Amino acid sequence: MMFLMNYYRKPLLITLCCLFSFFSPQTFAESDHCVLLVYHRFTDDGPKSTSVSPELFRSHLSYLQDNGFEVLPLDKVVKALKTKKTLPDKCVSLTADDGYQSIYDGAYPLLKEFQMPMAVFISTQAIDQHYSSMMTWAQLGQMSDLISAYNHGVSHSHLVDKDTKVIVAEITDAQKRLEKELGVKSKFFAYPYGEFDDITYRQLQDLDYVGFGQHSGAIGVNSDWFNLPRFAMAGLYAKMSSFALKVNSLPMPIASERPKLMMIDAGNRPLLTLKFSRPMNANERYQFACFVAGQDNPEINWIGVDKVTVRSVEPLSKGRSRYNCTVPSKQKGRYYWYSKQWLAKAG
Numbered sequence: 001m002m003f004l005m006n007y008y009r010k011p012l013l014i015t016l017c018c019l020f021s022f023f024s025p026q027t028f029a030e031s032d033h034c035v036l037l038v039y040h041r042f043t044d045d046g047p048k049s050t051s052v053s054p055e056l057f058r059s060h061l062s063y064l065q066d067n068g069f070e071v072l073p074l075d076k077v078v079k080a081l082k083t084k085k086t087l088p089d090k091c092v093s094l095t096a097d098d099g100y101q102s103i104y105d106g107a108y109p110l111l112k113e114f115q116m117p118m119a120v121f122i123s124t125q126a127i128d129q130h131y132s133s134m135m136t137w138a139q140l141g142q143m144s145d146l147i148s149a150y151n152h153g154v155s156h157s158h159l160v161d162k163d164t165k166v167i168v169a170e171i172t173d174a175q176k177r178l179e180k181e182l183g184v185k186s187k188f189f190a191y192p193y194g195e196f197d198d199i200t201y202r203q204l205q206d207l208d209y210v211g212f213g214q215h216s217g218a219i220g221v222n223s224d225w226f227n228l229p230r231f232a233m234a235g236l237y238a239k240m241s242s243f244a245l246k247v248n249s250l251p252m253p254i255a256s257e258r259p260k261l262m263m264i265d266a267g268n269r270p271l272l273t274l275k276f277s278r279p280m281n282a283n284e285r286y287q288f289a290c291f292v293a294g295q296d297n298p299e300i301n302w303i304g305v306d307k308v309t310v311r312s313v314e315p316l317s318k319g320r321s322r323y324n325c326t327v328p329s330k331q332k333g334r335y336y337w338y339s340k341q342w343l344a345k346a347g
């Protein structure tokens with residue numbers, strides 16, 4: 001009898017333990033999140049590094065539709081996260097930068113078919129000067145049932161090492177044109193090339209904009225509102241083989257990162273310190289993995305249960321580099337994803 005009691009008690013204990021962990025606050029704290037994607041061109045014959053074919057874009061939208069994702073407008077996602085309102089567990093928001101004509105020709109017909117919204121960040125000068133590769137204000141207006149236009153600067157200038165006056169004019173003059181032509185009110189700004197220096201970052205804060213970058217990861221309530229990650233969808237990065245992993249990703253539970261900004265000198269091995277918003281359990285600490293493109297995996301050092309440092313094993317070269325880090329979550333096939341972008345000036 002004793003044997004039997006023990007025999008039956010064990011599965012129950014396991015069940016109770018699993019129920020307890022399933023309903024623990026850790027699971028629910030992670031419920032408000034969304035994944036942003038950034039496209040550029042929707043064409044078969046554009047540069048690979050910025051294009052997806054309409055056929056592949058259709059596969060993306062089909063995957064989202066067939067797998068229970070809600071594709072929400074960008075302003076709705078930002079508002080929900082800022083006011084701590086609930087979002088669907090499978091949340092995606094589509095964006096495209098620059099305002100190429102192929103959005104009108106290649107993407108919009110598919111967005112219509114699937115009834116999915118998209119945010120388009122445009123550089124106003126290219127539209128004002130009627131560049132043939134860009135959409136017109138009239139076309140942007142025609143698509144307003146599903147497409148919302150936002151700010152990508154006046155001239156698509158790289159906002160690094162620029163005079164404050166130039167930065168402010170790039171942002172505010174573009175916003176005035178958007179407001180005049182399309183009635184845009186939301187102050188959303190996508191950094192040209194996804195890059196900025198400390199001055200540009202501070203200007204975005206002072207001018208009260210939400211900033212969008214081009215690095216990987218999901219967004220959540222603790223995200224940096226002046227540098228929200230968006231998964232780049234072009235070339236190899238847009239393939240279906242990795243699409244599911246990206247749109248299912250969750251925000252890494254991070255309370256703070258140091259350094260917060262991206263500028264470093266070339267030849268540096270920058271030390272990144274991440275403070276988590278909750279203790280990471282032994283398994284999570286063990287499975288926390290980072291990589292740096294083109295070199296061996298970086299050094300990872302845990303300081304207690306909620307702080308880790310990451311440092312590349314080789315100096316970073318001039319230009320853009322990233323530390324990408326993931327941890328499997330309790331939900332099968334879903335990873336916490338975090339990316340730190342660095343921008344190295346010549347040393």
Ligand SMILES: [Zn+2]
Binds near residue numbers: 097098152156192193
């Ligand atoms: Zn751009």
